[in-house]
Amino acid sequence: MKGRTLSRHFRESFKSLGRNNWMTLASISAVTVTLLLVGVFAVIMLNLNKVATDLENDVEIRVFIDIIPDQKEAKLAEEQLIDEIHNLPEVAEVVYSSKKDELDKLIKDFGDELSLYEQNNPLHNVLYVKAVDPLQTAQVAEKIATFDNTYDVKYGEGKVEKLFNYIKISRNIGLVLILGLLFTAIFLISNTIRITIIARKDEIEIMKLVGATNSFVRIPFVLEGMWLGILGSIIPMIVVSVVYYNIYIQLAPRLKGELLQILPTTPLLYQVNGLLILLGVFIGVWGSFMSVRKFLKI
Structure with a gap:
């Protein structure tokens, strides 16, 4: 395609937006409202997914080491157990905590009354x-329980399985809701654009009757759909960015040090905004392409 022809298509697509201002406004409004819902829901689901991931990653196994009176023998037994656990391919991390550290945690959580046990600490490493x-x-946990020098293994048996099950269900529900919302967005926006093109079917028929090729007729409409998608995604991008930024600066300091955290604004907002503009352009182009196709068969 010649540069002059392409330039003409771009000019015509801009002119069409102005000539059909009411239909253009209706299309942009449909894109804006739908993408705003998509953006808000995407931010919520990404944060819920992070919470679910954090909960999964917080699950750990507590391995209580046998109490051995002889310190040298106890140290060798601990080193052997640590090496055995480290050698398991399923293990990502092993952190040692002495019985003094364990008692300090209990004192911090339940009060200084437990400091009476400092002289005769009954806890395990x-x-x-x-x-x-x-x-x-x-x-x-089952494999570690079979190792020598292991007194007991705890990981929240029963509760952990329920947690993973709830997380799996919530993720599946979220995926279904996202797919449903995206399908609704495509349906609403493409139908609005289709109505815009149907209102201009006489223009398409005249162009075909004077000998215009299918691509010559189609390209301005496809470009127009692209502009509608871009213009309709601007407000959702601004609203989602401003609202989430303010929520983040309010909540992030309060959640500092807590298990549950929300996603930082970067790169989350870049990802969501990129999704919105790509979705707007795709639906606009696809809706225009499919809608104008039926009028090209003259």
Whole structure:
């Protein structure tokens, strides 16, 4: 295609937006409202997914080491147990915590009354183990329980399985809702654009009757659909960015140090805004292409 022809198509697409201002406004409004819903829902679902991931990653196995009176023998036994656990391919991390550290945690959580046990600490040295895949926590715990010098293994048996099940269900529900919302967005926006093109079917028929090729007729409409998608995505991008930024600066300091965190504005807003503009352009172009096609058969 010649540069002059392409330039003409771009000019015509801009002119069409102005000539059909009411239909253009209706199309942009439909794109704006629908993409705003998509943007808000995308931000919510991405944050819920992060919360679910954080909960999964927080699951750990507590390995209580046998109490051995002889310190030298106890140290060798602990090193051997740590090496055995490290050698498991399913294990991502092993952190050692002495019985003094464990008592300090209890004193911090339950009060200074427990400091009476500092002279005669009855607790065990503990290994905190995390699996590469949190879903394999139970299997890893079962393997560690068979190792020598292991007094007991705890990982929240029963509760962990329920947690993973709830997370799986919530993710599946979220995926279905996102797909449903995207399908609704495509349906609403493409139908609005289709109505805009149907209102101009006489213009298309005249162009065909005077000998215009299909591509010559189609390209200005496709470009027009692209502009509608871009213009309709601007307001949702601004609203989502401003609202989420203000929510983040309010919540992030309060959640600092807590298990549950929300996603930082960067790169989240770049990702969501990129999704919105790509979705707007895709639906605009696709809706225009499919709608004008039926009028080209003259």
